[in-house]
Amino acid sequence: MKDFEPVIVAFCCHYCAYTAADMAGSKRIAYPANVKIIRVPCSGKVDTIHIMKALENGADGVYVAGCLEGDCHFKNGNLRALQRVKQVQALLEEICIEPERVEMVTMSAGMGERFAKAAFEITEKIRKLGPNPSKAAMEKAKAA
Amino acid sequence: MQNQNSIQTGKVLVVGGGVGGIRAALDIAESGGDAVLADNAYSIGGLMTQLDRTFPTNNCDLCTLSPHLSESGRELHIELKTMTEVTGIQGAAGAFEVTLKTRPRYIDVQKCTACGECFERFPECVRFTPGLDHRAPTCMRYPQATPWAYSVDMEKCNDPEALEKVCKMGAILPEDRAEETLIEVSAVILAPGASIFDPAHLDHFGKGTYPNVFTSLEYERILSASGPTGGILERPSDGKQPERIAWIQCVGSRGIQKGAASYCSSACCMFATKEAIVTRERFKDDIETVIFYMDMRTSGKDYELYYQRAKNEFGVRFVRCRPHSVVQNPENMNLEISYTQDEKSENITEEFDMAVLSTGFMISEETRKMAEVMGIELNPHGFAETASFTPIETSKPGIFVCGMFESPKDIPETMVQGSAAACKALSIPYRGKPAPDHKLRAPADDAAENQWDDYDEYEEFPPERDVTGETPKVGVFVCDCGYNIGGVINVPEIVDYCKTVAGVETAVAVGHGCSGESQKMMESLIKEHQLNRVVIGGCSPRTHETKFQDMVRRAGLNKYLVEIANIRDQDTWVHGDQPEIAANKAKELIRMAVSRVWLSIPLADHTLPMNKDILVVGGGVSGMTSALALADRGFKVFLAERSPRLGGMAANIRKTLEGEDVRSKVEEMIERTMNHEKIQVMAPAIIVDHAGMPGMFTTGVQSGPQMFYSSIKHGVTILATGALPNRPSEYFLNEHDAVITQLELDERIEDNPESVKNAENVVMIQCVGSRTTDNPNCSRVCCQAAVKNALRIIKINPDARVIVLYRDMRTYGFQEDYYKKAREKGVVFVRYGLEDTPVAEADGDKVNVIFKEPILGVKVSVNADILCLSTGFISDDESTEDLGFIFHLQRTDDGYFLEDHVKLRPVDLPVPGFFVAGTAHAPKNIRESIVQAQAAAGRAQTLLSQDTINLGASVAKVDGKKCAACLICVRACPYSVPYINADGYSEIDPARCHGCGICASECPAKAIQLMQFQDDQILARLDGLFERMN
Amino acid sequence: MKTESVLEKVFNSGQLAVTSECGPPRGALPEKVIEKAKMLAGYVDGINVTDNQTAMVRMSSLAACILIKQIGLDPIFQMVTRDRNRLAMQSDIIGAYSHGINTMLCLSGDHPHFGDHPMAANVYDLDSVQLVQTVRNMRDNGKFQGGDDILNPPKMFIGAAANPFADPFELRVARLAKKINAGVDFIQTQCIYNMAKFEKWMKGVCDRGLDKKVHIMPGITPMKSAGMARYMKNKVPGMDVPDEIVKRMAGVPKEKQAAEGIKIAVEQIQRLKDVQGVHGFHIMAIEWEQKVPEIVEKAGLYPRPVIE
Amino acid sequence: MSLKKRLSSKEFVVLAEMHTPKGVNISELVNNARRIKGRIDAVVIPDMDNGVMRMSALAGGVLMHQQGIEAVINVYCRDRNRMAIQGDILAAHVLGIQNLIVVKGEEIANCDHKDAKVVDDLNEIQILEVVNGLQNGTDMAGFDLTGAPEFTLGCTLGKFADQASLEKEIQAAKQKVDAGARFIITPPIFDIDYFLSAADKIKALNVPVIASVFLIKSVGIARYMAVTEPESRIGEDLIKRIRKSRDRENECLKIAGESMKALKGQVDGVLAVTLGWEHRLPTILDYAQL
Amino acid sequence: MITAERKPMEEIIASVRPYNRILLVGCNECVTVCAAGGRKEVGILSSALQMAFMQEGKTLDIKELTLERQCDPEYVEELVTVIDQADAVLSMACGCGVQEVARRYKDKPVYPALNTKFMGASERQGVWAERCQGCGDCILGLTGGICPVARCSKRLLNGPCGGSTAGKCEISQDVDCVWQLIWDRMKALGIENRYEEVMMAKDWRSSRDGGPRKIIREDLV
Structure with a gap:
């Protein structure tokens, strides 16, 4: 597992998290390249299916990054996103996949450091968890 | 007549790039005018960018503000001139010739990408203040400076040649020279702001000598995460976190210290309170906070509540006194503050770890010089001279003022004045040389005869090519962005890779994609290869998406057929030390974009025709001011007033504090309003129903003596419904003839001075019915009214004894001068507390007023001929509630309309297309009401300048066939937009959709898609990412 | 006289009646039933035999009643509507009557949720009011619920329960009236601790003249301990135990609490004897049947009248 | 059954007022009328009573007639001389209009054409007499008509604040009845109990009494009327009722409906006056349960 | 409205384990409204099943389809074109829908993915309560x-x-x-x-x- 480099999909809302990611760039704060950002207008736009499909397609981890609580550009989209993340976590548990592979983080537009820190922490966490069991099993099966 | 509507306005020069100037320039630009924004500094932003947080939300509102700032940099109507000052002015309103002098920046702003290379090599001589420079007092959370460019201090540079070579963009210009430009403008707005009082010369406060004494702005920087300590609060003397912090108010204001201004700086009370609250919020009981003050001047909207929260919820201690000195304890470097209080005679000394001086605002020497150049009159304090009914007009026609230069004030008031100044400046017709491109769009009564066609589009776009049915042909253009991208990854290699990605027709490296040449190259490649989809590998879409959208439009493609892969901000900038990883990620990001753009479809921005008529509700001074401002610009205005006559509350006022005759001004205004051909006055009129959206509202009004119903169609609504004079049944008001209100006293002094002349004793009681449980806020105008009437009584009868019983004297700004004058003239001001309120007893035709003399501590009884109660305002609760229901507007707890954003959008209401002015917003005086009314007219014009309303393309669409009418979207939408239509499925009005997509992701039938972010497009990105696995 | 019921006869004689209860064992242990019943012999006018009390499976009420009847005592056959549909209930009633059982109590029964078979289907073909109505119809009209004639209809003296303390309180008198409408002859109430509230209810009952139509027997349950008082107060739905009672129980040493409980019960009976409309007492000494004679004696209700 | 028959057979009459458009777009008028067709006995078309220039009542009445809805049109003195008035009345009959109400027009100072010339050739009584004359086959000048029209003629009762002014208004109304009015329309009624206390005096006129029910649309309107028209007797209770309601609009409709319901059995008919909210008439009628 | 909720994944997984090709059928009526078996839930279940079986090294061939109403034969008829490509049907409709599919396609095993609960009303967003028996x-x-x-x-x-x-x-x-x-x-x-x-x-x-x-x-x- 030494060489395992997780692929992590980050759904970032335009107004806060995506801007924070840009901010990390402006400040040249490095974070793991494992994190692939998909921009959405609001974290509330992230559908349960999007998260599931990301995992099904082979992501080792997925997180939704939205605005700080109470600061959502669209009032409460981030809270809805959180509910959906919880729903996915419960579902993953049912199919024996670690629910920690999915999570919700929040930050404001200026929090480049926080974005980078979250990216680091989540990458590390997923690295420890190892590859997405579905993907790993399939690769093993193919190899065999 | 109608063609005269199209006033030709020239450019407007805005001097000063703080929030006020930016607001003014933006409003001008949004109204279709052109502004030149000149600022002395390297980048715009002014004082506000130095604030960590602002009240009342205690948020850093700069995130909300930042779109404004970058907008002003990008906005085609605004020419930004930094490092520039005004050196001369010729001509008159409508045709000024202004000379501007720009100091050399040594950087070509157009070429500079703020890559930072030069700064890295020559930190001593390169300046950049986007919030990244630890030396700069700029907020960290604000990610962009405008302009987004460096500047160079050439004097500090030893090797200009080497410096020049550092820049791959060739943006460094060692030979840059100061430049003088002559511009022709029709109006000028002065928004130079103010500087902060420097307390260094005040030995008794020790600023500059004691390390632990700060000014309030310095303290703000310390609290800020981007400040000199990185947000760590510690004492410079020993690096310890302070346990006790004191604020000392009125440093440099109210004539307290040597060199201090005599006026009140207006904003410091709230500033200090906010700093104390933020400190308590963050450190809880670890830090004790004490504010030493003379009068707590929290008279703004809901400010009193904030003050109460500071006291009661956050445990900030407020001590009324004048500290006479701050002495440093040499052993522990603590600060001993000594003071005496009214009630107790002994001298008290308290020890603090840190002291913050609430320093006031001053007009700088530079600003005075600028005013001299402009030829405008200044008041004795060096501020621009204005009058109550022309509050932002300087002595020179065509030159307007906003913000601090008019008088000391806080951010919302500055914002209001910025909008008002824009409105006034736009009302000056251009009289200079014919310049057709300076035509301003005006209401089109007769369909405008297409006369603005050439104006609508700055760039002519060719017709869009119809790409439906074509197989997607994707062109990938990869920027190197100088070192930014090209310095990390090998762009040609990336380009070669892109060519191998499925669906890519061609891939090309384009250097700086945002540069003119590259844009042209891409345009021709698109045409040459008949591309129908475009991917740009470059910087963040947040920066240049519009630019690339315009580029594909010029190439004949719909603007939504371009997709940007953020390979700079989110790749090379963060993986600069791992080129290989960065290159891989760049490939992935481009692949994701290609996969996504494959599914892009042409979208049309949603537009609606704009109805340019305006409904103004309320015919007082505010309503008339708004109506006249708009009608003068040629807009049709419906003015609905509830009572049969215009004039509102001001019709009952005789004089302002400054002595201006209110009645004649109001009469003049009524006359003009009634006879204005563009204003239809409806009085009496009552609003009964309302529907529609901004640009096409329909409001039902019943008007005339018969209350006849008619429907008015209008594009925007201005609410100026006013407040009511409060009349609480206290102190025998309405029962005893000797007891009257300030309004009545004002009238009596003017209309029947004899009745006042013989009064020996006049007692005034402040805060009757204000700052109470029932009406918790301050009525703002009573202190000035008391001072005004007291001075007038003394004038009529110099022997009269006038006693004002007050809680805090809130004579903010220049009113302080009158307060001082009243004291000099012998008016007695006696403070009372809530624990010991004055008592009145009827005594024949007089009233005995009994109150406690705080210094002596004894009860005093005065036999008053007149007991005048300062009853102030109370909201017109029933009316605002009624209108709130009809218009779906929010109100504050005390019944005033709630604005969209207390700080940054104080005139806009949360429902788009609605604006508020005057006392319907909060208690204010005539001058402030007029400013806000002008601002409302200005804000309204920003909407009205559009012929159509562009709603963007990112709206939710329902597939009626799939919809199960489950109501989930109806319930989930944060804006209550979806509804189940007559056909039984959900319908989303694109005009009201905000584009968040929450409904789309909640829909259990997957019947809703958010355009631009359709599910398949999002999933396509995943496909692009995982291509190598699947 | 509607029936041969001893209880009815006591009521008719104008004297205060006394009943108590006997929970059948959770197993085939007829001797347990007989043992418990014998403890009460001579002290009560009827012995309630519970029907799967608290939704726990026990020996059937019918069987236990028969056992009691066989030793010459007077059982009150309790029946809940939870477990049987109208066919089963009517057949059991005829069966009971065939064994000389002539007094019954109609209840809806605790929800299975509380018992040992929470997964059981709850039948509730009828509710308690409808059961009262059914039994009355069987007795007075000689008809089954379905309308057919009964050969030798069962002459049952019909009781039902009432809880004066459950919510909504204002409805409680009306609910009693409803049961009276349905044909109930006597009412045994939930354990009474809140005397004032009970009296308020009784006043409502008398104001409407309902005391003339039904015999009301307040339920008396002696507390064994302060713990029991607290439990009853906090855990039992529809129970109203005033704080004073809990305090009083807790105020005496643990070993004396049982005696205090008995004392309270006796005091309560003394107080309620004088309340208009109270025609007797139902003493429910839960798993403490041996104390019933003591309470009856101390309350001055002993000896029981001899009915011809 | 026609309005005339209902009135004569003492059946309860329900009328609704509908204004003609200020302009030529009649779709709203027609649509609103269709919505209540069958639920009311006739539509009352005011002329320019409120002082707002608009399409004439005659045309509005004809439109109603074309929709199969019986119309009552208003006639008054301000804008036309005796020639025009008589001509229009003849036209009305020919075009199928069977009912007229003679009304006093709004003061010209309160009109939207303040500088218009006031005609006032005839007063209310005279108009009633003229109509009677026409019905009898002669015009005002005494010439015989070829064919006489026939109408059910109504008049209005002025606003009254107290018993004294009521007396005065009834005297005035009596003259109108004597001049030929066959039914009378009351001013808007808000305080039904107060109205009923005065109703006997009105009934003494011996013509059917039709009570106006005015739709208050908002707290603002209620407050305005309470302040400016004390004779309307709108009390704080009513204002509070609207204020307290969660759906104020609906509450206003309900109040109007309830008033109509309460008046049934007390008077001979009701007239719903909705001023611009004619599209809400169906809801009001729902609440009125008529 | 008829309300339902998804069965535990374990049960669903066990029911389709023997098959390789699954036709996953949702219903656009009640179960969509109660967010149990509409297109969205079909998508989520499909993804979850896929991942569950991938862990066993098996790729399922899942065809997702949501009918307007699974309790009407005409709509159920729409499955005829795809039914042959599936070894079993997993229905996300209420019990009526499951039975209708079973009735129409006699030789296809049909499994319910939902537990049909009750006839209820929505008390508020996301909360349904029984109202009628x-x-x-x-x-x-x-x-x-x-x-x-x-x-x-x-x-x-x-x-x-x-x-x-x-x-x-x-x-x-x-x-x-x-x-x-x-x-x-x-x-x-x-x-x-x-x-x-x-x-x-x-x-x-x-x-x-x-x-x-x-x-x-x-x-x-």
């Missing part, structure tokens, strides 16, 4: 429009029982005592005097107890 003989007119058959834990028609406490049912604080509601409503309507009328024993034949039911509208047949 379909007893076939509505008594709502007698009980102020609130059903004791569906909403009283003991189905008392002459309630409330003695366990009613502060408006709640004795079985749970989360359950309203329906008789309290009925009583409040009767008072609001001013018909509380009708409470004392004894409601007669119900004729349960019109309910399920009378055997499976059918409605035949002669005029429509």
Whole structure:
């Protein structure tokens, strides 16, 4: 597992998290390249299916990054996103996949450091968890 | 007549790039005018960018503000001139010739990408203040400076040649020279702001000598995460976190210290309170906070509540006194503050770890010089001279003022004045040389005869090519962005890779994609290869998406057929030390974009025709001011007033504090309003129903003596419904003839001075019915009214004894001068507390007023001929509630309309297309009401300048066939937009959709898609990412 | 006289009646039933035999009643509507009557949720009011619920329960009236601790003249301990135990609490004897049947009248 | 059954007022009328009573007639001389209009054409007499008509604040009845109990009494009327009722409906006056349960 | 509306384990409205199943399809074009839909993915509560429009029982005592005097107890 480099999909809302990611760039704060950002207008736009499909397609981890609580550009989209993340976590548990592979983080537009820190922490966490069991099993099966 | 509507306005020069100037320039630009924004500094932003947080939300509102700032940099109507000052002015309103002098920046702003290379090599001589420079007092959370460019201090540079070579963009210009430009403008707005009082010369406060004494702005920087300590609060003397912090108010204001201004700086009370609250919020009981003050001047909207929260919820201690000195304890470097209080005679000394001086605002020497150049009159304090009914007009026609230069004030008031100044400046017709491109769009009564066609589009776009049915042909253009991208990854290699990605027709490296040449190259490649989809590998879409959208439009493609892969901000900038990883990620990001753009479809921005008529509700001074401002610009205005006559509350006022005759001004205004051909006055009129959206509202009004119903169609609504004079049944008001209100006293002094002349004793009681449980806020105008009437009584009868019983004297700004004058003239001001309120007893035709003399501590009884109660305002609760229901507007707890954003959008209401002015917003005086009314007219014009309303393309669409009418979207939408239509499925009005997509992701039938972010497009990105696995 | 019921006869004689209860064992242990019943012999006018009390499976009420009847005592056959549909209930009633059982109590029964078979289907073909109505119809009209004639209809003296303390309180008198409408002859109430509230209810009952139509027997349950008082107060739905009672129980040493409980019960009976409309007492000494004679004696209700 | 028959057979009459458009777009008028067709006995078309220039009542009445809805049109003195008035009345009959109400027009100072010339050739009584004359086959000048029209003629009762002014208004109304009015329309009624206390005096006129029910649309309107028209007797209770309601609009409709319901059995008919909210008439009628 | 919720994944996984090609069919009526079996839930379940089986090294061939209504034969007929490509059908409809599919495609195993719960109303977003038991003989007119058959834990028609406490049912604080509601409503309507009328024993034949039911509208047949 030494060489395992997780692929992590980050759904970032335009107004806060995506801007924070840009901010990390402006400040040249490095974070793991494992994190692939998909921009959405609001974290509330992230559908349960999007998260599931990301995992099904082979992501080792997925997180939704939205605005700080109470600061959502669209009032409460981030809270809805959180509910959906919880729903996915419960579902993953049912199919024996670690629910920690999915999570919700929040930050404001200026929090480049926080974005980078979250990216680091989540990458590390997923690295420890190892590859997405579905993907790993399939690769093993193919190899065999 | 109608063609005269199209006033030709020239450019407007805005001097000063703080929030006020930016607001003014933006409003001008949004109204279709052109502004030149000149600022002395390297980048715009002014004082506000130095604030960590602002009240009342205690948020850093700069995130909300930042779109404004970058907008002003990008906005085609605004020419930004930094490092520039005004050196001369010729001509008159409508045709000024202004000379501007720009100091050399040594950087070509157009070429500079703020890559930072030069700064890295020559930190001593390169300046950049986007919030990244630890030396700069700029907020960290604000990610962009405008302009987004460096500047160079050439004097500090030893090797200009080497410096020049550092820049791959060739943006460094060692030979840059100061430049003088002559511009022709029709109006000028002065928004130079103010500087902060420097307390260094005040030995008794020790600023500059004691390390632990700060000014309030310095303290703000310390609290800020981007400040000199990185947000760590510690004492410079020993690096310890302070346990006790004191604020000392009125440093440099109210004539307290040597060199201090005599006026009140207006904003410091709230500033200090906010700093104390933020400190308590963050450190809880670890830090004790004490504010030493003379009068707590929290008279703004809901400010009193904030003050109460500071006291009661956050445990900030407020001590009324004048500290006479701050002495440093040499052993522990603590600060001993000594003071005496009214009630107790002994001298008290308290020890603090840190002291913050609430320093006031001053007009700088530079600003005075600028005013001299402009030829405008200044008041004795060096501020621009204005009058109550022309509050932002300087002595020179065509030159307007906003913000601090008019008088000391806080951010919302500055914002209001910025909008008002824009409105006034736009009302000056251009009289200079014919310049057709300076035509301003005006209401089109007769369909405008297409006369603005050439104006609508700055760039002519060719017709869009119809790409439906074509197989997607994707062109990938990869920027190197100088070192930014090209310095990390090998762009040609990336380009070669892109060519191998499925669906890519061609891939090309384009250097700086945002540069003119590259844009042209891409345009021709698109045409040459008949591309129908475009991917740009470059910087963040947040920066240049519009630019690339315009580029594909010029190439004949719909603007939504371009997709940007953020390979700079989110790749090379963060993986600069791992080129290989960065290159891989760049490939992935481009692949994701290609996969996504494959599914892009042409979208049309949603537009609606704009109805340019305006409904103004309320015919007082505010309503008339708004109506006249708009009608003068040629807009049709419906003015609905509830009572049969215009004039509102001001019709009952005789004089302002400054002595201006209110009645004649109001009469003049009524006359003009009634006879204005563009204003239809409806009085009496009552609003009964309302529907529609901004640009096409329909409001039902019943008007005339018969209350006849008619429907008015209008594009925007201005609410100026006013407040009511409060009349609480206290102190025998309405029962005893000797007891009257300030309004009545004002009238009596003017209309029947004899009745006042013989009064020996006049007692005034402040805060009757204000700052109470029932009406918790301050009525703002009573202190000035008391001072005004007291001075007038003394004038009529110099022997009269006038006693004002007050809680805090809130004579903010220049009113302080009158307060001082009243004291000099012998008016007695006696403070009372809530624990010991004055008592009145009827005594024949007089009233005995009994109150406690705080210094002596004894009860005093005065036999008053007149007991005048300062009853102030109370909201017109029933009316605002009624209108709130009809218009779906929010109100504050005390019944005033709630604005969209207390700080940054104080005139806009949360429902788009609605604006508020005057006392319907909060208690204010005539001058402030007029400013806000002008601002409302200005804000309204920003909407009205559009012929159509562009709603963007990112709206939710329902597939009626799939919809199960489950109501989930109806319930989930944060804006209550979806509804189940007559056909039984959900319908989303694109005009009201905000584009968040929450409904789309909640829909259990997957019947809703958010355009631009359709599910398949999002999933396509995943496909692009995982291509190598699947 | 509607029936041969001893209880009815006591009521008719104008004297205060006394009943108590006997929970059948959770197993085939007829001797347990007989043992418990014998403890009460001579002290009560009827012995309630519970029907799967608290939704726990026990020996059937019918069987236990028969056992009691066989030793010459007077059982009150309790029946809940939870477990049987109208066919089963009517057949059991005829069966009971065939064994000389002539007094019954109609209840809806605790929800299975509380018992040992929470997964059981709850039948509730009828509710308690409808059961009262059914039994009355069987007795007075000689008809089954379905309308057919009964050969030798069962002459049952019909009781039902009432809880004066459950919510909504204002409805409680009306609910009693409803049961009276349905044909109930006597009412045994939930354990009474809140005397004032009970009296308020009784006043409502008398104001409407309902005391003339039904015999009301307040339920008396002696507390064994302060713990029991607290439990009853906090855990039992529809129970109203005033704080004073809990305090009083807790105020005496643990070993004396049982005696205090008995004392309270006796005091309560003394107080309620004088309340208009109270025609007797139902003493429910839960798993403490041996104390019933003591309470009856101390309350001055002993000896029981001899009915011809 | 026609309005005339209902009135004569003492059946309860329900009328609704509908204004003609200020302009030529009649779709709203027609649509609103269709919505209540069958639920009311006739539509009352005011002329320019409120002082707002608009399409004439005659045309509005004809439109109603074309929709199969019986119309009552208003006639008054301000804008036309005796020639025009008589001509229009003849036209009305020919075009199928069977009912007229003679009304006093709004003061010209309160009109939207303040500088218009006031005609006032005839007063209310005279108009009633003229109509009677026409019905009898002669015009005002005494010439015989070829064919006489026939109408059910109504008049209005002025606003009254107290018993004294009521007396005065009834005297005035009596003259109108004597001049030929066959039914009378009351001013808007808000305080039904107060109205009923005065109703006997009105009934003494011996013509059917039709009570106006005015739709208050908002707290603002209620407050305005309470302040400016004390004779309307709108009390704080009513204002509070609207204020307290969660759906104020609906509450206003309900109040109007309830008033109509309460008046049934007390008077001979009701007239719903909705001023611009004619599209809400169906809801009001729902609440009125008529 | 009929409400339902997804079965535990374990059960669903076990039911389709023997198959490789699954036709996953949702329904765009009630179960969409109660967010149990519409297109969205179909998508989520499909993804979850896929991942579950991938862990066993197996790729499922899942075809997702959502019918307008799974309880009408005409809509169910739409499956005819794809049914042959599946080894089994996993239905996300209510029990009616599952049976309709089973009836039409006799040789295909059909498995339910949902547990059909009750006929209910949505109390608010995301909360559904039982309102009707379909007893076939509505008594709502007698009980102020609130059903004791569906909403009283003991189905008392002459309630409330003695366990009613502060408006709640004795079985749970989360359950309203329906008789309290009925009583409040009767008072609001001013018909509380009708409470004392004894409601007669119900004729349960019109309910399920009378055997499976059918409605035949002669005029429509």
